[in-house]
Amino acid sequence: MAQVSYRAGLLASLPAASAGAASPFSTLDPAGPVARIIARLWWIMAGASVAITLGMIALALYCAVHPSRPAALDARKWLLGGGILFPSVVLLALLGGGAYAGWVMAARLAPPPFVVQVQARQWYWEARYPETDRPQARSVNVVHIPAAMPVEFRVSTPDVIHSFWVPRLGGKVDAVPGRINVIRLQADRPGIYRGLCAEFCGAGHAQMMLDVHAHDAARLPDVLAALPEDGAQAQPGQRSGR
Numbered sequence: 410m411a412q413v414s415y416r417a418g419l420l421a422s423l424p425a426a427s428a429g430a431a432s433p434f435s436t437l438d439p440a441g442p443v444a445r446i447i448a449r450l451w452w453i454m455a456g457a458s459v460a461i462t463l464g465m466i467a468l469a470l471y472c473a474v475h476p477s478r479p480a481a482l483d484a485r486k487w488l489l490g491g492g493i494l495f496p497s498v499v500l501l502a503l504l505g506g507g508a509y510a511g512w513v514m515a516a517r518l519a520p521p522p523f524v525v526q527v528q529a530r531q532w533y534w535e536a537r538y539p540e541t542d543r544p545q546a547r548s549v550n551v552v553h554i555p556a557a558m559p560v561e562f563r564v565s566t567p568d569v570i571h572s573f574w575v576p577r578l579g580g581k582v583d584a585v586p587g588r589i590n591v592i593r594l595q596a597d598r599p600g601i602y603r604g605l606c607a608e609f610c611g612a613g614h615a616q617m618m619l620d621v622h623a624h625d626a627a628r629l630p631d632v633l634a635a636l637p638e639d640g641a642q643a644q645p646g647q648r649s650g651r
């Protein structure tokens with residue numbers, strides 16, 4: 410049974426974000442609806458963090474300038490409001506935003522319009538297209554999908570834990586031995602979206618990249634028809650079917 414596992418990737422997005430929105434790995438340059446939710450959440454978190462920090466600095470300065478001035482609220486109200494109520498509201502809002510992003514990525518209520526099996530291996534990616542006319546077709550380090558429609562990625566691995574992540578399309582999902590984890594992503598437009606393994610998996614981890622090629626849906630069958638089948642495969646480390 411497929412089991413859902415996901416992480417919004419907000420913390421992990423910080424290095425990519427600092428690299429600039431134009432980076433092919435930037436979560437701040439979203440190219441699909443799930444990625445937009447995550448990017449929006451990131452900006453809300455960043456803005457709220459700045460506002461809260463400035464508010465705390467202002468309070469500290471006020472206390473420093475007026476050390477003997479009696480507080481308008483007593484200490485108990487400060488503790489309850491600032492120590493319990495305010496953090497609870499902030500954390501619940503973040504939890505709600507993160508849960509919504511996760512729900513969109515899981516999307517368990519509707520049947521998948523397009524399915525691709527992605528297998529993570531030390532240290533490359535294999536993709537298969539089981540519900541197409543080419544169920545034996547295979548691509549290495551490249552995943553072909555239709556643009557402008559949700560795609561279900563069924564992620565597994567035969568060896569160690571990896572993590573499938575295409576930052577401009579959405580959050581990540583772990584590849585765990587013995588399990589099939591599912592994530593649903595969408596690319597708004599045809600193009601190439603870079604991905605990587607986001608979980609240290611051994612000596613070749615840093616080279617474990619992949620490209621998601623989003624095609625016009627009408628052109629995708631021709632692309633899949635050109636792929637080799639099992640037994641006539643590209644070698645690991647190569648990119649096939651480009």
Ligand SMILES: [Cu+2]
Pocket residue numbers: 571572606607608609610611614615617
């Ligand atoms: Cu890895």
